[in-house]
Amino acid sequence: MISTRQLHYFVEIADSGSFSAASERLFIAQSALSRQVKELEGALGTLLFERTARQPRLTAAGTAFLPRARAMLAELDKASTAAREIGRGQRGLMRLSHSSTVPLSGSLLATIKAYLGEHPGVSLDIAQQSSEAQLQDIHEQRLDVGLLRLPVLRQRDGIVLRPLLTEALKLAVAAEHRLAGRERVSLTQLRDEPFISIPHRQRGGLSYLSAELCMTAGFFPKAAQVVSRKTTQLQLIQAGFGVALLPVSMAALAPEGVRLIELEENCQSTVALAYRKDDSPLISEFCNAFPRLA
Structure with a gap:
């Protein structure tokens, strides 16, 4: 069976022009070098060198085999490099998803851009899902990393939820709304307002947090005629269907017909990073690039 050592020795002899010069460059005995070449010729069933008194010359078979031997060594080197980079988390494909209320902007986008700039061998496939769907897909290994809003209703074994940042919530209303x-407005002033984002019994996230804040103020948010948990809620607010509590990071996504108003209460929302515990070096390296919440 042909070995990579034999290929390397064969190419070195062809490049240096003699067995003695090759043995010096390879730091091995000439007899051992000759033995490896004979074994290679035996595996191929043909001579690669014409042994002469002055210096070996490539046979026709050797001349034809040389570029292929170089190509095989080069491909092996590429494969070895790729394996090392993947093992160290420097190359590969990652699947990332984010909640509709976690826009990839600001510090999140800057972190992702900086990481990819430093790791040209890494590529990212980005999708958008609810917080609970992200946890399910991470658990079942259909997704590698999630960016979601707390709280979540079900914590799954083996999944890390690492808080990344907190940001203030504001009231989003249509430009023609009475407020x-x-x-600034108080949550108590929203008792009779229709909310276009209402919590689902099987989902956490921003709508769940909004309901908790309203209940702390003494009421449960009234559902609008049309509700949504996606970024389409901005269009629903603009059309006058209702109001919502939204993080300041969504301000840049808001159309002209939506107004964001400060809340008198200190209402904060937390974005968390979700990933499997003890995952591959690629995922660990990526997650470590995100700053930790102070």
Whole structure:
């Protein structure tokens, strides 16, 4: 069976022009070098060198085999490099998903861009899912990393939820809404307002947090005629269907017909990073690139 050592020795002899010069460059005995070449010729069933008194010359078979031997060694080197980079988390494909209320902007986008700039061998496949769906897919290994809003209703074994950042919530209303001219409003003023984002019994995230904040203020949010948990809620607000509590990071996504108003209460929302515990070096390296919440 042909070995990579034999290929390497064969190419070295052809490049250096003699067995003695090759043995010096390879730091092995000339007899051992000759034995390896004979074994290679035996495996191929043909001579690769014409042994002469002055210096070996490639046979026709050797001349034909040389470029192929170089190509095989080069491919092996590429494969070895790729394996090492993947093993060290420097190359590969990652699947990332984010909640509709976690826009890839600001520090999140800057972190991803910086990481990919430093790891040209890594590529990212990005999708959008609810927080609970992300946890399910990470658990079942259909997804590698999730960016979601707390709280989640079901914590799954083997999945890390690492808080990344907190941001203030604001009231989003249509430009024609009765509260649109206010600088600040209180949650208690929203008792009779229809909310276009209502918590689902099987989902956590921002809508669940909004309901908790409203209940702390003494009421449960009233559902609008049309509700949504996606970024389409901004269009629903603009059309006047209702209001919602949204993080400040969504302000850049808001159309002109939506006004964001400060809340008198200190309402905060937390974005978390989700990934499998003890995952591959590729995933660990990527997750470690995100700053930890102070």
